[in-house]
Amino acid sequence: MTTMDDLISRNFGTADGELLIGGLSISSVAAQFGTPLFVYDAEVMDRKLQQLRATLPPRFEISYSVKANPNKAVLRYFLARDCGLEIASAGEYQQALAAGCPAHRIIFAGPGKTESELELVLAKGIGEIHVESAVEVERIIRISSRLGIRAKVALRINPTGEVQGGAMRMGGRAAPFGVDEEMSDAVIDRILSSPALTFTGIHLFTGTQILDHAILLNQYHKGIALARSIAERVHRPLETVDFGGGLGIPYFNNERELSLDDLRQGLLELMDTIRPDPYLTETRFMLEPGRFLVGEAGVFVARVNDVKISRGKTFVVLDGGMNCHLAASGNLGQTIKRNYPIALLNRMQTAATATVDVVGPLCTPLDTLGRSVELPQPEIGDLIGVFQSGAYGLTASPVNFLSHPSPAEVLISQGAAQLIRARGAYSDLS
Numbered sequence: 001m002t003t004m005d006d007l008i009s010r011n012f013g014t015a016d017g018e019l020l021i022g023g024l025s026i027s028s029v030a031a032q033f034g035t036p037l038f039v040y041d042a043e044v045m046d047r048k049l050q051q052l053r054a055t056l057p058p059r060f061e062i063s064y065s066v067k068a069n070p071n072k073a074v075l076r077y078f079l080a081r082d083c084g085l086e087i088a089s090a091g092e093y094q095q096a097l098a099a100g101c102p103a104h105r106i107i108f109a110g111p112g113k114t115e116s117e118l119e120l121v122l123a124k125g126i127g128e129i130h131v132e133s134a135v136e137v138e139r140i141i142r143i144s145s146r147l148g149i150r151a152k153v154a155l156r157i158n159p160t161g162e163v164q165g166g167a168m169r170m171g172g173r174a175a176p177f178g179v180d181e182e183m184s185d186a187v188i189d190r191i192l193s194s195p196a197l198t199f200t201g202i203h204l205f206t207g208t209q210i211l212d213h214a215i216l217l218n219q220y221h222k223g224i225a226l227a228r229s230i231a232e233r234v235h236r237p238l239e240t241v242d243f244g245g246g247l248g249i250p251y252f253n254n255e256r257e258l259s260l261d262d263l264r265q266g267l268l269e270l271m272d273t274i275r276p277d278p279y280l281t282e283t284r285f286m287l288e289p290g291r292f293l294v295g296e297a298g299v300f301v302a303r304v305n306d307v308k309i310s311r312g313k314t315f316v317v318l319d320g321g322m323n324c325h326l327a328a329s330g331n332l333g334q335t336i337k338r339n340y341p342i343a344l345l346n347r348m349q350t351a352a353t354a355t356v357d358v359v360g361p362l363c364t365p366l367d368t369l370g371r372s373v374e375l376p377q378p379e380i381g382d383l384i385g386v387f388q389s390g391a392y393g394l395t396a397s398p399v400n401f402l403s404h405p406s407p408a409e410v411l412i413s414q415g416a417a418q419l420i421r422a423r424g425a426y427s428d429l430s
């Protein structure tokens, strides 16, 4: 059971009734940078990375998944701690390079990579491309041949049904991601037949927001089984096996944290099973998590702009809503709309006496961040926080809808707050 108290004691703190992030009072941060804004605590990212590293056997490498939060300051944070990056577009590639990532530490997954995106990464350098279709293989062969280079490619495999899991499933059934397991032999043979390609290994990623270690371990077992059978069939060891991301964090009251102890134990057992396998002794195992590393570090902070009562129901109207944070409104893949953890940040110790709906400034009922939330009676000027907001926040939101300014982003590290993305206005060219 995740409660606000758990979250606060695990990641933040309070003083004089106010939330502290990275030791700074939220009202001082909001006064300095304005609202709405996303605030990230670097120490929480650090702790999550250390927890994950302590869970994984030493031969696992971590590539932070840029889509979870592509701010360069966030990328630099993980790069400085020896992570690679996983990208899914030319934009993320440029962002990774601009953050100082060496090209060979970037892996490129995602369906629908265009000719120009492939040309860009192949010309400038890339660690590995995770191919998602037979068409993409032909594109990479054409471009690499033209450039006179040999491209490293791994095959993203959409496994058979037994490894389904997660809040948003991306594999284990009909999906646009990867090549179906049943069709993978032919694609691998084509890769192996081309002098323009080096076949490095396989990639599996079947779902995000997984809180059950058994589902993750099931996927890892499947990945190893596939890697083994492919290596045996093609008579060569695999250089890489990428097990994807998908490690979850608890958002809702009924959710528990992923058990890292159980995950660690299961991974150690899995490693024991592969020890005698000559095809996998040198294989680099990879994970590409996003949410797990940054999700808990971020709080979305907005100011109360109005408090209204309509037919007996209280609506607390903020200066930013789903335009800033689509996921918290439940419109990014949540079938049953449930509230993210929400608190009144400048009166953390005051008893909850009001039951309110927390809404944004958009003219749509979809713009609701919290339904029937219990809070101290909110007043105009109060600060409301949505926790677990470091991943799939700003860049997963329709920030231009209704042309409100986009939220700022602030990173707090070692007691200092740094603006890492300025508030932006909608602009066009006409």
Ligand SMILES: Cc1ncc(COP(=O)(O)O)c(C=O)c1O
Binding pocket: 065, 067, 068, 086, 109, 110, 205, 207, 208, 209, 244, 245, 246, 247, 288, 289, 290, 291, 292, 391
């Ligand atoms: C290919 C790929 N890798 C990694 C991730 C990161 O997933 P998560 O944030 O659940 O770890 C995603 C998310 O959709 C993805 O599509």
